[in-house]
Amino acid sequence: xxxxSITVEVVYRGIxxxxxxxxxxxxxxxxxxxxxxxxxxxxRYGDSPERNGVPAKQFAVxxxxxxxxxxxxAKYEPAVVDVSIAxxxxxxxxxxxxxxxxxxxxxxxxxxxxxxxxxSEKTPDEVLSQTDTAERPFSLVVVPGAASFAGLxxxxxxxxxxxxxxxxxxxxxxxxxxxxxxxxxxxQTKDEAAVQSAQYGYDGTRIRPVKPGExxxxxxxxxFDKPGWTTMRPGIVVxxxxxxxxNPFYKKYSARTLRPxxxxxxxxxxxxxxxxxxxxxxxxxxxxxxxxVYEACIGCGICAQVCPVKDCIVMVDExxxxxxxxxxDLWKKDRASYNQWFEKMSGVPADPKAVARASTAATNAxxxxxxxxxxxxDD
Amino acid sequence: xxxxxxxxxxxxxxxEQLATGCEAIAEAIRLADVDVMAAYPIRPxxxxxxxxxxxxxxGKMDVEYIVADGEHSQFEIVxxxxxxxxxxxxxxxxxxxxxxxxxxxxxxGLRLPVVAICGNRALxxxxxxxxxxxxxxxxxxxxxxxxxxxxxxxALDLALMAWRVGEDKRVSLPVAIGLDGxxxxxxxxxxxxxxxxxxxxxxxxxxxxxxxxxPDNPITIAPxxxxxxxxxxxxxNDQAMRKAEGVIREAHADFKKLFGRGGESPFLDExxxxxxxxxxxxxxxxxxxMKVAIRRLRKEGHKVGxxxxxxxxxxxxxxIVRSLSRFKAIGVIxxxxxxxxxxxxxxxxxxxxxALYSQPKRPVVVGFIAGLGGREIEQPMAQEIFEKTKAxxxxxxxxxxxxxxxxxxx
Numbered sequence: 001x002x003x004x005s006i007t008v009e010v011v012y013r014g015i016x017x018x019x020x021x022x023x024x025x026x027x028x029x030x031x032x033x034x035x036x037x038x039x040x041x042x043x044r045y046g047d048s049p050e051r052n053g054v055p056a057k058q059f060a061v062x063x064x065x066x067x068x069x070x071x072x073x074a075k076y077e078p079a080v081v082d083v084s085i086a087x088x089x090x091x092x093x094x095x096x097x098x099x100x101x102x103x104x105x106x107x108x109x110x111x112x113x114x115x116x117x118x119x120s121e122k123t124p125d126e127v128l129s130q131t132d133t134a135e136r137p138f139s140l141v142v143v144p145g146a147a148s149f150a151g152l153x154x155x156x157x158x159x160x161x162x163x164x165x166x167x168x169x170x171x172x173x174x175x176x177x178x179x180x181x182x183x184x185x186x187x188q189t190k191d192e193a194a195v196q197s198a199q200y201g202y203d204g205t206r207i208r209p210v211k212p213g214e215x216x217x218x219x220x221x222x223x224f225d226k227p228g229w230t231t232m233r234p235g236i237v238v239x240x241x242x243x244x245x246x247n248p249f250y251k252k253y254s255a256r257t258l259r260p261x262x263x264x265x266x267x268x269x270x271x272x273x274x275x276x277x278x279x280x281x282x283x284x285x286x287x288x289x290x291x292x293v294y295e296a297c298i299g300c301g302i303c304a305q306v307c308p309v310k311d312c313i314v315m316v317d318e319x320x321x322x323x324x325x326x327x328x329d330l331w332k333k334d335r336a337s338y339n340q341w342f343e344k345m346s347g348v349p350a351d352p353k354a355v356a357r358a359s360t361a362a363t364n365a366x367x368x369x370x371x372x373x374x375x376x377x378d379d
Numbered sequence: 380x381x382x383x384x385x386x387x388x389x390x391x392x393x394x395e396q397l398a399t400g401c402e403a404i405a406e407a408i409r410l411a412d413v414d415v416m417a418a419y420p421i422r423p424x425x426x427x428x429x430x431x432x433x434x435x436x437x438g439k440m441d442v443e444y445i446v447a448d449g450e451h452s453q454f455e456i457v458x459x460x461x462x463x464x465x466x467x468x469x470x471x472x473x474x475x476x477x478x479x480x481x482x483x484x485x486x487x488g489l490r491l492p493v494v495a496i497c498g499n500r501a502l503x504x505x506x507x508x509x510x511x512x513x514x515x516x517x518x519x520x521x522x523x524x525x526x527x528x529x530x531x532x533x534a535l536d537l538a539l540m541a542w543r544v545g546e547d548k549r550v551s552l553p554v555a556i557g558l559d560g561x562x563x564x565x566x567x568x569x570x571x572x573x574x575x576x577x578x579x580x581x582x583x584x585x586x587x588x589x590x591x592x593x594p595d596n597p598i599t600i601a602p603x604x605x606x607x608x609x610x611x612x613x614x615x616n617d618q619a620m621r622k623a624e625g626v627i628r629e630a631h632a633d634f635k636k637l638f639g640r641g642g643e644s645p646f647l648d649e650x651x652x653x654x655x656x657x658x659x660x661x662x663x664x665x666x667x668x669m670k671v672a673i674r675r676l677r678k679e680g681h682k683v684g685x686x687x688x689x690x691x692x693x694x695x696x697x698x699i700v701r702s703l704s705r706f707k708a709i710g711v712i713x714x715x716x717x718x719x720x721x722x723x724x725x726x727x728x729x730x731x732x733x734a735l736y737s738q739p740k741r742p743v744v745v746g747f748i749a750g751l752g753g754r755e756i757e758q759p760m761a762q763e764i765f766e767k768t769k770a771x772x773x774x775x776x777x778x779x780x781x782x783x784x785x786x787x788x789x
Contacts, residue, residue: 046605046606227608238599239598240598240599
């Protein structure tokens, strides 16, 4: 954010949020236009064609005039942004399209004293606890609301874009004024509720200054050097894996919003998850169970859908997890601890039969008590 | 499909055959012990298909012979076969060659040493099956090595050179031999067929090394690279192309030693140039009518000669410049044309002018467009080419700024 221009990026989940990101970036330019600024909105070319859930980026650059706009557009993909908007809070665990060059902290392109806007139902501290350790000061701005997911051709009009624009007006009022945002939304929607959502985004946003050193150092460091023409193998050849090996360079977990957790005690070893997983994430354990390799899992949820046993595979908010370690070892070593962990994460009982028995007993004793409800979180 | 052959007949003495350019290529396929060839008919390339099929049917050759459903598949088949370590052969002509263009482009990008012939043919429509070099030349910027043969013997020899040079690890690039349709592909000439033993000495077995696609050597070929890798890949291919010139010289020296053919230089074939003031410059079979013209002109006292280019890619710039700088004037004869190009010239004409640009002593370069679509270059046309070249050298004709169409009706 110089005197002359502002660069904003929107980090989003490929396909599911493409239209959302596009709407936000276009509205930024159009709102700024209302006060005489000029601007451009564009998508990162390398993200196309997008894949489901894979982190992708779109940008809006606003400037006071065409000369300044060109100056800030000299590099097509901005290396430094004033504001980064993550429209799904699980993106704070780190992003990079296609995992080509590893995992980057979400704040990587955010300039010193810039802003990281995150749409989340969590508190700023909860979001920060999953954000990589800050290297320079910035402000974490939490815009209230859950991640809004739709499809490539379908837009879920849940006002996420209006709330984000309202929040942006709060942190960058010199460029995007709340009044301009509201006027634009009014013009576009003729809907007072939409206008109010912008006001809600403005009012309900929580800003938390982040000092260098705050955040988590727990995420995997995953950075690769790009080869030069003298160091790369000829013929566009890269190492592949032997059967059974997994590629240590190609990890897909940054695409994940939810992750599957498995109840090994209720698993009937039917092979369905292993067969249907499109990313071949499941490894067969010596006992014939199927454990998830979390580095390879994109969180598509197909395993949970095809699993014939209720609550055997449960999809859980990715932000609850600190790492990608496989959990079967824990189950093998200490079932009680594993089941405790499973219940804590999934919110469903690890031993449904025991729950059912207890439930029957409790119902007999007192009709008011309902242990399934108290376990909570079951969808 | 390949016919199971227990043992193929080999000859331990050099023999002679009356063979077309296509049949000579088929003999080269046999001698090189090609593993896989993919075929799809189009004139004039299909002469090779027929000749190779005959060799297989007669039990003289054992090769996996795959008839594709079109040129695109045809070139993809050999590209993949090459990646798993097969020595391969493929070919096409004119618009068929263009139909395979996507596969042709990526074969060079992947550094897979596919050996092809392009039976040069006009790009129809309008339907014309005669020779014109624009089909081969369309791939000139893609990383293919492009030699041109004048005779059936040279076709065979260049094919053996092609596998040797293309498969050399320093190069590892595909090679497309230009064979003029009809004049070379379908004309029978006396061809010396070398012995298998000599060819084996010249041509080592194909070895892709650690780039071999095989379950024991797990690799991924051609992942998506985006803008982050592409310039480095192009640079690698450029370095390979630069090395090709030296590798061709090495192979040529060995070839001469083993077979006693190939002339002084692998790149240029000079005819009566020692005392020449003017030379004609071109490639392929147009050398023949020009040589006949030169002999006639010499009798009349004109110091005229011919420089025939044998490899268009790599363009042996230094040697070409050294050779051509000796003369007063060069008449470049293009059996191709580049619409809208500098001075509305042929491809070769502009390449030659570009190569000579930095020379302190530049000869006059005159461009001629002749023999398109297989039209014969007859002696009166050769005479016209000579007269215009001579006039340009003496300043009577403004050289360089225009190319002259020869033998075109008004």
